[in-house]
Amino acid sequence: MNIVDVKNLVKRYGTTLALDHFNMEIERGEVFGLLGPNGSGKTTAINCILQLLTYDKGTIELFGEKMSSTRYDLKRRIGVVPQNVAVFEELTVRENIDYFCGLYVSDAAERRACVNDAIEFVGLQDYAKHRPKKLSGGLLRRLNIACGIAHKPELAFFDEPTVAVDPQSRASILQGITEMNERGTTVVYTSHYMEEVEELCNRIMIMDKGRTLAIGTNAQLKIMTGIGERIEVDVLDLPEAARAKLQGLDSVQSADYDGHVLRITCGNGQHNVSDVLGILRAFDVTPGRIWAEPPTLNDVFLEITGRDLRD
Amino acid sequence: MRAFKCALRVMRAHLIFPIVYIIGLSFMGIFMAMSFNFGQADEQFQPERGDFAVVDRDTSAVSAGISEALSAKGGRIEVADDRQAFQDAVAKGSVDYLLVVPEGYGDAFTTAAREGAEPPSLDVVFSYYSAEGAYLDEAVGSYLSAVRTIAAAHPEATLNKVANDALEAIGHTAHTTILETGSSMTEVDRFLFYLQWSTYTLFAGITVCIGVLTAAMGRTDVRRRSLISPLSFVSYNVQLGLACLTITVFAWLWSFGIGAATFPQAVASMTISGIIWCALSMFGFCLIPLAVGFLLGQFGASITMSNAIGNICGMVVSFLGGAWMPLDLMSPTVLHVAQCMPGYWYNKACDLAAHLSGTPTLDAIVPILQSVGVLLLFTAVLLVIALLVARLRTRTSTAGGNAAAQTVIS
Numbered sequence: 001m002n003i004v005d006v007k008n009l010v011k012r013y014g015t016t017l018a019l020d021h022f023n024m025e026i027e028r029g030e031v032f033g034l035l036g037p038n039g040s041g042k043t044t045a046i047n048c049i050l051q052l053l054t055y056d057k058g059t060i061e062l063f064g065e066k067m068s069s070t071r072y073d074l075k076r077r078i079g080v081v082p083q084n085v086a087v088f089e090e091l092t093v094r095e096n097i098d099y100f101c102g103l104y105v106s107d108a109a110e111r112r113a114c115v116n117d118a119i120e121f122v123g124l125q126d127y128a129k130h131r132p133k134k135l136s137g138g139l140l141r142r143l144n145i146a147c148g149i150a151h152k153p154e155l156a157f158f159d160e161p162t163v164a165v166d167p168q169s170r171a172s173i174l175q176g177i178t179e180m181n182e183r184g185t186t187v188v189y190t191s192h193y194m195e196e197v198e199e200l201c202n203r204i205m206i207m208d209k210g211r212t213l214a215i216g217t218n219a220q221l222k223i224m225t226g227i228g229e230r231i232e233v234d235v236l237d238l239p240e241a242a243r244a245k246l247q248g249l250d251s252v253q254s255a256d257y258d259g260h261v262l263r264i265t266c267g268n269g270q271h272n273v274s275d276v277l278g279i280l281r282a283f284d285v286t287p288g289r290i291w292a293e294p295p296t297l298n299d300v301f302l303e304i305t306g307r308d309l310r311d
Numbered sequence: 312m313r314a315f316k317c318a319l320r321v322m323r324a325h326l327i328f329p330i331v332y333i334i335g336l337s338f339m340g341i342f343m344a345m346s347f348n349f350g351q352a353d354e355q356f357q358p359e360r361g362d363f364a365v366v367d368r369d370t371s372a373v374s375a376g377i378s379e380a381l382s383a384k385g386g387r388i389e390v391a392d393d394r395q396a397f398q399d400a401v402a403k404g405s406v407d408y409l410l411v412v413p414e415g416y417g418d419a420f421t422t423a424a425r426e427g428a429e430p431p432s433l434d435v436v437f438s439y440y441s442a443e444g445a446y447l448d449e450a451v452g453s454y455l456s457a458v459r460t461i462a463a464a465h466p467e468a469t470l471n472k473v474a475n476d477a478l479e480a481i482g483h484t485a486h487t488t489i490l491e492t493g494s495s496m497t498e499v500d501r502f503l504f505y506l507q508w509s510t511y512t513l514f515a516g517i518t519v520c521i522g523v524l525t526a527a528m529g530r531t532d533v534r535r536r537s538l539i540s541p542l543s544f545v546s547y548n549v550q551l552g553l554a555c556l557t558i559t560v561f562a563w564l565w566s567f568g569i570g571a572a573t574f575p576q577a578v579a580s581m582t583i584s585g586i587i588w589c590a591l592s593m594f595g596f597c598l599i600p601l602a603v604g605f606l607l608g609q610f611g612a613s614i615t616m617s618n619a620i621g622n623i624c625g626m627v628v629s630f631l632g633g634a635w636m637p638l639d640l641m642s643p644t645v646l647h648v649a650q651c652m653p654g655y656w657y658n659k660a661c662d663l664a665a666h667l668s669g670t671p672t673l674d675a676i677v678p679i680l681q682s683v684g685v686l687l688l689f690t691a692v693l694l695v696i697a698l699l700v701a702r703l704r705t706r707t708s709t710a711g712g713n714a715a716a717q718t719v720i721s
């Protein structure tokens with residue numbers, strides 16, 4: 001059963017079409033990455049799912065049931081970590097987590113345990129009595145996460161939770177999300193940091209202009225776009241015939257030589273490096289250092305959404 | 312009641328505002344009301360007396376008469392006939408009035424009076440420290456005026472006779488007594504003054520506290536987080552409203568309670584219904600700053616803005632309610648403006664309630680009810696505006712995170 005099932009969602013802001021028959025299916029236990037350039041409709045989609053925004057057309061089902069703004073039983077099973085730190089500056093770390101957890105968990109003893117777990121989970125034990133004003137950016141982000149997941153939701157939305165966070169805190173946050181997922185929480189994760197999504201998510205959706213452009217695992221997306229590895233070889237003297245032979249390989253998209261380095265961009269292929277080395281050997285060219293870099297999600301993202309600057 | 316408790320915790324973090332505005336300003340009102348001492352006229356009238364010195368170089372009957380006229384108004388200090396001594400006497404404050412009567416002054420003065428000429432002048436020095444010198448100079452002026460009149464009227468009279476008759480003439484003074492008038496302050500009036508002053512305390516205090524609280528609770532990100540949760544929009548707002556009401560009730564009970572405790576005689580002299588109506592009028596008034604604070608919160612006013620608006624509006628409302636000066640002394644135009652302000656109606660209700668006597672009749676209660684009704688109307692109008700602003704605000708880009716986002720209000 002899909003834990004999130006969005007079908008043909010249409011959302012307009014005046015004449016602007018923010019979501020254009022948008023579809024999304026997320027299975028229980030997944031860490032689902034939602035990628036898209038600025039203004040692509042990610043936040044609108046999430047806000048519609050959370051019923052913060054009305055929508056013009058389509059259906060949204062969570063946990064197999066139709067979602068509406070008054071389905072408090074469904075809302076109770078959801079956790080949200082918003083992009084901006086949304087906490088009370090007047091309350092301490094513990095009071096903040098306790099308040100937001102209290103909106104979901106009414107039993108005091110259970111809530112106390114949840115709050116303690118959340119504080120421990122994000123490593124804020126030493127700051128429990130501090131007010132947010134006294135916390136660093138990374139600690140604030142961790143508090144923001146704790147407020148969103150203290151009630152142990154079945155489905156958690158993370159909207160760019162690692163913006164402006166130092167590498168240590170980021171590693172800690174990603175580790176925490178992985179642990180949450182291992183404990184059974186389904187995670188929907190949006191971020192502009194491709195390496196995070198690549199590392200964290202089982203499945204990734206790339207969207208733009210309110211539409212789904214691609215969806216699949218990291219590997220599936222790379223195959224889908226036909227992007228292969230990039231190979232660089234230090235070569236002192238490369239005959240033009242050898243370069244032309246390389247260019248002629250089925251899996252090679254381009255082969256450029258600048259007098260020192262041979263740069264080859266490959267498409268999908270099983271034996272790209274050995275094919276390249278075979279041709280070089282055939283022309284008695286002795287290669288120096290060889291780099292072979294697999295394609296990244298960033299390459300896939302740019303390939304799918306284009307390289308034009310966005311607002 | 313999570314949002315309610317949270318709101319009180321938020322207020323606890325801003326405890327300085329209720330302490331300064333509600334508690335501090337109410338004490339200020341108490342001290343001001345207690346400091347009024349009108350109507351305590353159990354002593355005889357005592358005219359002010361200054362110290363004077365007369366350097367008599369004339370030694371005529373007129374100069375002696377001047378000294379005697381001054382003696383009736385003050386105490387004589389001997390000062391040597393020396394410029395240095397004059398300066399010392401005045402500069403050190405040992406005399407309030409120093410008079411030098413030049414040689415031949417008496418004769419010259421009466422001659423001038425009889426001939427209708429300009430009288431000769433006296434050398435006079437006043438103290439810098441008080442107005443008593445001017446008061447003593449008035450006595451000299453009165454005496455010389457009498458001398459001038461008698462001398463002109465009786466050209467044949469000797470200088471001694473003119474001087475003595477003049478002294479006798481100015482000896483006839485009006486009898487002075489202090490009468491208790493209707494304007495004297497009673498304990499009830501003191502209590503009423505305190506209630507009037509409370510318009511400032513309550514308006515500034517409640518506006519600031521509620522403004523700060525609703526702004527903190529209404530911060531877009533935090534509010535959205537609450538809206539995502541199973542807590543309904545209505546429940547959230549009801550709890551926030553309850554928290555605002557709790558703060559208002561605290562301000563009301565504190566202000567009325569401390570006033571009643573400080574002026575127990577006033578409360579004892581009022582009827583039970585009078586006390587109740589005074590308290591209810593105050594509560595009715597308290598709802599207005601509650602609505603103003605709520606409105607400020609919907610506008611997302613900062614703490615500084617809430618403080619500024621609370622104070623300025625508090626001063627205007629209390630001034631136009633008659634807390635700073637009686638409404639009777641204001642011009643008709645200002646009075647018309649005052650009638651458009653809640654302070655006027657609150658004070659009217661309190662005044663009527665405080666002077667209720669015996670078993671209150673419907674005729675006596677209706678005007679109070681009308682005034683309280685006006686207060687409630689003010690509240691209703693402000694709350695409607697605040698709710699409209701709240702609704703509009705939730706539809707703005709700041710509330711939705713996306714430009715022109717529409718927030719669902721369930």
